[in-house]
Amino acid sequence: MVGASLAGWNAATTLRREGFDGELTLVGAETEPPYDRPPLSKAFLATGEEAKVALGGVADSEALAITWRLGRRAVRLRLGDRVVDLDDGTEVAFDGLVLTGGAEVRTLPSLPVGNGVHVLRTVADARELRADLDRRNGPVLVVGAGFIGAEVAATCRQAGREVVLVEAAEVPLERAVGTEIGAVCASLHREHGVDVRLGTAVVGRDSSGAVRLDDGTTVDAAVVVVGVGVAPSTRWLEGSGLLLEDGVVCDATGLAAAGVVAAGDIARWPNELFFGDSMRVEHWDNAIDMGAFVARRLLAGTDWDPRAVFAPVPWFWSDQYDRKMQMAGRSTGFDRMEVAGGTLEERRFVALYRRQGRLIAAFGMNRPRHVVQCRSLIARRCPWEEARELAAAWT
Ligand SMILES: Cc1cc2nc3c(=O)[nH]c(=O)nc-3n(C[C@H](O)[C@H](O)[C@H](O)COP(=O)(O)OP(=O)(O)OC[C@H]3O[C@@H](n4cnc5c(N)ncnc54)[C@H](O)[C@@H]3O)c2cc1C
Numbered sequence: 001m002v003g004a005s006l007a008g009w010n011a012a013t014t015l016r017r018e019g020f021d022g023e024l025t026l027v028g029a030e031t032e033p034p035y036d037r038p039p040l041s042k043a044f045l046a047t048g049e050e051a052k053v054a055l056g057g058v059a060d061s062e063a064l065a066i067t068w069r070l071g072r073r074a075v076r077l078r079l080g081d082r083v084v085d086l087d088d089g090t091e092v093a094f095d096g097l098v099l100t101g102g103a104e105v106r107t108l109p110s111l112p113v114g115n116g117v118h119v120l121r122t123v124a125d126a127r128e129l130r131a132d133l134d135r136r137n138g139p140v141l142v143v144g145a146g147f148i149g150a151e152v153a154a155t156c157r158q159a160g161r162e163v164v165l166v167e168a169a170e171v172p173l174e175r176a177v178g179t180e181i182g183a184v185c186a187s188l189h190r191e192h193g194v195d196v197r198l199g200t201a202v203v204g205r206d207s208s209g210a211v212r213l214d215d216g217t218t219v220d221a222a223v224v225v226v227g228v229g230v231a232p233s234t235r236w237l238e239g240s241g242l243l244l245e246d247g248v249v250c251d252a253t254g255l256a257a258a259g260v261v262a263a264g265d266i267a268r269w270p271n272e273l274f275f276g277d278s279m280r281v282e283h284w285d286n287a288i289d290m291g292a293f294v295a296r297r298l299l300a301g302t303d304w305d306p307r308a309v310f311a312p313v314p315w316f317w318s319d320q321y322d323r324k325m326q327m328a329g330r331s332t333g334f335d336r337m338e339v340a341g342g343t344l345e346e347r348r349f350v351a352l353y354r355r356q357g358r359l360i361a362a363f364g365m366n367r368p369r370h371v372v373q374c375r376s377l378i379a380r381r382c383p384w385e386e387a388r389e390l391a392a393a394w395t
Helices: 006-017 043-047 123-135 147-158 179-191 284-303 368-379 384-392
Strands: 024-028 066-070 074-078 083-086 091-093 097-099 103-105 140-143 163-167 195-198 202-205 211-213 223-226 230-232 255-257 260-262 267-271 277-279 315-320 323-329 336-343 348-355 358-365
Touching: 006 024, 006 284, 043 123, 043 147, 097 284, 123 223, 140 147, 147 163, 147 179, 147 315, 163 179, 179 195, 179 315, 260 284, 284 315, 323 368, 336 384, 348 368, 348 384, 358 368, 358 384, 368 384
Parallel strands: 024 066, 097 260, 140 163, 140 223, 163 195
Antiparallel strands: 074 083, 083 091, 103 230, 202 211, 255 260, 267 277, 315 323, 323 358, 336 348, 348 358
């Protein structure tokens, strides 16, 4: 198994639970055993409490008899030989391979990391960011208003920091939630005193440390956090014979090649529930479910019923200020959006998305119960009109 994080951990525990008693090796580039990333931009960033990132069961995993190869990076897959080469020159032979290498942060050439400029993917990144926030007083500049950038902005603002949030797009999160809801997300930050600058890109940094923006202004920030998305960790797999297209391309059951499966942020597969759209999902929930699914898929080998496909309703949450945002489904290709269960002005609502006459996604702000309900509706391919009628009763 390559990638010792959420998907890898869930695949490993599932393999043992399903009775696999062979050798189980977990290779992980980080020195930490698996931990939880979502708190890194929320509770851990706010408090620094290590317990916030603990992942259940990891501390007492001895019974699982895992051979841990932490702090080791896989550098080459020799598919024909059934061998993975590691960066210390050793190799791991396998009968079955689970690819759970997740994703790594993108950076900006105009804003190199270091000297007060941070990215946030690992607990090591979060520790450094926290230490720098403690060390350097003054404004925090967050570059990128995606969910992670937005959470960092909210956490820093709630800690009393002056925050500037810069986003190159005119509307943040437009691809995920559409223009109208993206605009609501931006307003939420403005209401909390964040200086939100949309349609603005970073062009570089002065020798004084001030960050230059393409509207001609500069931001003299004490700490800068770059949150401009991630890319799947597939570089080491180039030339291996696996199909790579913004992720490891799998079939609908998570199989990338005979005896090779992938799960979590690294995996791309056709989700039959969403018109067979090829998707790669960067959500906590997906890493858990897909990790467990592909472990069973791997064990079954050729006995697997090909009709048993991985077709979940993607789901994620984001906590910003006193708002819990949740999204069920995928809004890609939606042709209509309607708001139910509250109003945009109240910042308490569910936005419903339609595609081909079906409910395909729901984004909620402080509406957890309704989002859960929508998730079930999406799973059963609920017709749009039926979903609207149900939602009309939500207050
Ligand atoms: C700050 C932050 C906040 C988040 N908040 C939320 C949230 O609120 N809600 C939500 O749904 N999701 C959230 N996520 C996303 C969620 O954490 C990810 O979807 C999840 O961690 C994916 O798990 P994974 O196991 O697929 O990959 P990862 O967590 O990326 O783990 C992959 C592991 O594989 C290792 N690796 C990569 N390549 C190699 C190699 N060649 N050799 C060895 N090891 C390798 C990596 O070092 C890493 O440890 C957040 C993520 C971050 C970073």
